[in-house]
Amino acid sequence: MSARFALVDCNNFYASCERVFDPRLVGRPVAVLSNNDGCVIARSEEVKRLGIPMGAPAHEHKEVFRRNGVVVLSSNYALYGDMSARVMETLRPNVPAMEVYSIDEAFLALEGWQGVEFARELRARVRQWTGIPVSIGIGPTKTLAKIANRLAKKTPELGGVLDLGMVRDLDELLSGIPCGDIWGIGRRLALRLEGWGVRTALDLKQAEAARVRKSLGVVGERIQRELQGVSCLALEELPAPRKGIASAKSFGRPVETLVELEEALATYTARAAEKLRSGGLLAGCLHVFVSTNPFSRQRPQYHAGAQACLRVPTNHTPHLIDAALGLLRGLYRPAYHYKKTGVFVTELVAEGDRQPDLFEDAAEISRRRSVDALVDGLNRRLGRNAIRYASMGLDAKWAMRQGNRSKRFTTSWEELPVARA
DNA sequence: TCTGGGGTCCTAGGACCC
DNA sequence: TCTGGGGTCCTAGGACCC
Numbered sequence: 001m002s003a004r005f006a007l008v009d010c011n012n013f014y015a016s017c018e019r020v021f022d023p024r025l026v027g028r029p030v031a032v033l034s035n036n037d038g039c040v041i042a043r044s045e046e047v048k049r050l051g052i053p054m055g056a057p058a059h060e061h062k063e064v065f066r067r068n069g070v071v072v073l074s075s076n077y078a079l080y081g082d083m084s085a086r087v088m089e090t091l092r093p094n095v096p097a098m099e100v101y102s103i104d105e106a107f108l109a110l111e112g113w114q115g116v117e118f119a120r121e122l123r124a125r126v127r128q129w130t131g132i133p134v135s136i137g138i139g140p141t142k143t144l145a146k147i148a149n150r151l152a153k154k155t156p157e158l159g160g161v162l163d164l165g166m167v168r169d170l171d172e173l174l175s176g177i178p179c180g181d182i183w184g185i186g187r188r189l190a191l192r193l194e195g196w197g198v199r200t201a202l203d204l205k206q207a208e209a210a211r212v213r214k215s216l217g218v219v220g221e222r223i224q225r226e227l228q229g230v231s232c233l234a235l236e237e238l239p240a241p242r243k244g245i246a247s248a249k250s251f252g253r254p255v256e257t258l259v260e261l262e263e264a265l266a267t268y269t270a271r272a273a274e275k276l277r278s279g280g281l282l283a284g285c286l287h288v289f290v291s292t293n294p295f296s297r298q299r300p301q302y303h304a305g306a307q308a309c310l311r312v313p314t315n316h317t318p319h320l321i322d323a324a325l326g327l328l329r330g331l332y333r334p335a336y337h338y339k340k341t342g343v344f345v346t347e348l349v350a351e352g353d354r355q356p357d358l359f360e361d362a363a364e365i366s367r368r369r370s371v372d373a374l375v376d377g378l379n380r381r382l383g384r385n386a387i388r389y390a391s392m393g394l395d396a397k398w399a400m401r402q403g404n405r406s407k408r409f410t411t412s413w414e415e416l417p418v419a420r421a
Numbered sequence: 422t423c424t425g426g427g428g429t430c431c432t433a434g435g436a437c438c439c
Numbered sequence: 440t441c442t443g444g445g446g447t448c449c450t451a452g453g454a455c456c457c
Contacts, residue, residue, distance in 0.1 A: 034425035041425070041457090057424040075425085102457045186455050217431065219455085246427055253422090295424055342426090401423085 003231060004138060004165070006108040006119060007145040008091060008126075010084075011133045011153060013104035014042035017083045018073055020131035021409045021417055029070040033058050036250050036400040037074055046070075074405040082410040086130045094122055099235045107142060109235050119161040138163035142233045143226035146183040147174075147201065174227065177201035184223050189216060201227055241348075242279065247272040248342020251398040254293065255338045261290065262325055263393030267385070269324040269343045270392060273317040274379075276345065277372060282313035282354055284347030286320065288327040293339035302338075304331045312357045313349050316368045317375070320345070321391055383412075 010016060014032040019025045029046035033039065040047075040056045050068055052061055058072070065072055084103045092098050097109040110118075119136040126134050137149025144164055151173070152162040167173055180190035182201055192215060198204050204212070205227040213221045222232040247268040255261055265288065276283055289305035306327045314320065324343050378387045385392065407415035 036423090036425065038424050055424085059423040062423090104457080184455065188454060219431070240429085242428085244428080248426070250425070293424085344427095400425090 002140060004110045004114075004140055005142050005145040005231075005235065006095075006110055006114075006136055006138045007101075007142070007149040008106050008108060008122070008134050008136050009149050009153065010087060010104040011135055012042055012044050013084075013132070014075060014080055015044040015047075016132050017080050018076075018406055019044075020083070021079070021406065025071055029068055030073065031058075031065070031070055032073050032075050034075060035402075036252060037403050038250070041075065072404060074402040076405050076408065078408040078411045079406065083130065083132065087126055087132055087134070090126050090129050091122065094118075097235055097237050099237055100239075107145065107235055110138065116161055116163045116166065119163070120159065123160050133160070135160045136162075138165065140164070140229045141226040141231045142235075143183050143223060144229065147177060147181075150177075150181065171202050171205075174205060175200050175202040179204055182223060182227070184219060189220070192216070242281070243348065244344055244346040245272050245275050245279075245281075245283070245348070246342060246344045247275070248289075248340060248344075249400055250340045251338070252401040253398065255398045256334075256336070258329070258332050258334075260393075260398050261328060261332065261338060261341055262391060263396065264398050265324055265328050265341045265343065266321045266389060266391035267393070267396070268341070269321045270317050270385075270389060272343050272345050273315055273320045273372075274376060276315035276348070277376060280351045281348045282315050282351055283310070283320065283345035284313040284349065285309040285345070286323055286327070287344040287346065288324050288331065288341070289344075290328065290331050290338055290341045292336050296337070296339075299337050302333060302336045304333075306331055309347065312360070313347065313354060315351070316372060317389065321389060325391065 015030040018030060018032065028044075029050065030044040031040050031047045031052065032042035034041045037058060040052055040054065040058055040061070043052060043054065047070060050064060050070070052064065064070070080103060088098075088100050088106060091106055091108065095108040095114070096111060099107040101107055115138070119138060123134055123136055126132060135149055135153040137145045137147065137152050138161075139145040139148045148162045148164045152158050152160055155162070164170060164173075177200055178190070179185050179193050179199060179201065180187065182204070185193070193199070193204065196211070196215075198207050204224055207224065209221070209224065212224050216223075225232050249264070249268060251264065255264070285307060287305055287307045289303070291303040292299060292301050294301065308323055308327055310319065310323060328341070375387050379385065407417070409415060409417045
């Protein structure tokens with residue numbers, strides 16, 4: 001028997017996480033917003049039925065939210081990240097191999113005997129142990145497992161599980177899937193395909209291979225093969241080493257002064273440095289960018305970026321902040337309304353593989369390391385940015401909006417849920 | 422007034438080398 | 440007067456994902 005994949009996908013993940021800790025939300029429409037309370041990034045079924053699309057700007061739907069009693073929440077990534085880990089650890093022991101694909105999805109490799117019955121049990125276990133509802137799709141390739149998952153989620157009669165191996169007429173099923181719903185085909189490629197009459201997954205499966213290759217490149221070729229049942233995308237159990245770490249955020253209100261931009265960028269850079277250290281990595285180069293609000297019609301636009309490489313790769317916060325602020329000063333132009341700035345560190349190397357610097361002073365390096373470790377430790381215990389560098393500022397008037405975030409129920413002692421009996 | 426953040430991979434074109 | 444072809448590396452930009 002050839003390989004089979006299962007895709008486990010949490011239903012309305014962020015909204016479901018919120019419901020686990022606030023049962024009053026069950027049965028009520030729940031929408032979770034992106035950082036800065038900007039877009040809708042998770043919707044309960046009730047919100048989907050109201051016709052609110054994924055990614056919709058929240059402010060355009062305020063009235064619908066109000067009329068329908070939609071509970072609108074800011075995103076709470078500390079909670080979602082922790083719930084995700086619980087779901088993944090519930091799944092892992094049951095299968096020979098697993099790939100954590102995103103915060104709310106995992107691909108599983110299945111043994112020959114593991115089919116619909118197994119998937120139903122797994123689904124029930126995740127529900128019982130974590131409170132999160134999931135859907136499971138099974139197919140001979142990752143792309144087909146994705147399609148099966150989608151259908152399992154959309155078709156309540158299936159009870160959350162669909163194995164394409166049990167489907168009598170697969171082509172008929174594929175003829176009901178628009179190209180844009182296939183994993184890896186986005187809006188642009190769907191439009192390109194439509195241009196030559198390829199509208200459904202079945203059309204793409206049966207299209208002339210040379211033409212697919214020419215028009216969509218190797219990516220399209222792989223998708224077509226996967227639709228034909230030939231597995232081209234392997235299960236990746238170990239995450240690939242990271243190539244870069246980004247830290248960037250929009251401001252809660254327009255920012256004009258260099259001082260405020262500097263505070264924000266120093267804050268994001270400190271965050272990037274923390275991520276480097278937690279991954280045991282050093283950065284060789286960094287890019288800094290600034291931009292105005294691309295949606296603003298009245299204000300003049302300005303988008304700029306600059307890159308620099310460090311003499312020696314580092315993850316020491318002050319060094320990275322210095323380099324980032326140096327670049328920012330070169331980019332800054334007065335009189336613009338800035339909306340966003342950020343840093344992207346690249347040329348990552350593992351701390352252990354570091355080339356010793358001829359001129360370095362070992363005592364100085366170990367001193368820096370202990371300062372960073374101390375800061376990380378305190379911030380872990382007391383909350384992010386409890387200890388900070390002066391350049392990060394104190395009051396963060398530019399900080400993003402987070403009007404209605406739930407508590408960090410599972411990751412902060414102060415915010416543990418309280419039960420009264 | 423208000424539109425996220427963090428990633429990946431692929432391609433095309435230019436520079437450079439032999 | 441004649442003036443190739445192929446390889447590699449880098450970068451910018453496009454497209455996608457959740």
